Amino acid sequence: MRYWLMKTEPNEFSIDDLANRPNQSEPWDGVRNYQARNFMRDDMQIGDQVLFYHSRIDPSVVGMATVSKTSHPDFTAWDKTNKHFDPRSTPEKPLWFMVEVTFQSKFPEPIPLKEIKEIPGLEKMMLIKKGCRLSIQPVTKEEFEIIVAIGDESTPK
DNA sequence: GCCAACGTTGGC
């Protein structure tokens, strides 16, 4: 089993949106970066654990999800009306791929990026490397467990 | 909203 961090802008798609979906599941469409695509296409397996990250607006890890469906073509790429339309991708020869993720839990309190930068053991996380914009990142088991332990022990206000 | 850092594109 592998561990990942997936970024989304909460005004586009938040952890609450995921929790409110039918089956609490959603295809992770719209990724148009080759490295991120390759992680989804080649490496992500059902049951992999995901840290759900909100970027730009209160940047923070806000909960957990799991991979519930492995790589399949991202059909939004061949929809002309879609924001992420890419004419190079066709149903016959898809260029972009996505996995499906399923809601697992929302932390009582988000763990802000600012805090993550100061937690011992997380120094090597890709997330806190300057200028790293990758929207899907591998995370080690140790990093995952440190973050989840903090997330789970945070208490509601 | 700004802008630095990055990835991609395309002319040569």
Next chain:
DNA sequence: GCCAACGTTGGC
């Protein structure tokens, strides 16, 4: 294959 120009990401 280089690299300037461009578009995007994402913290602040």
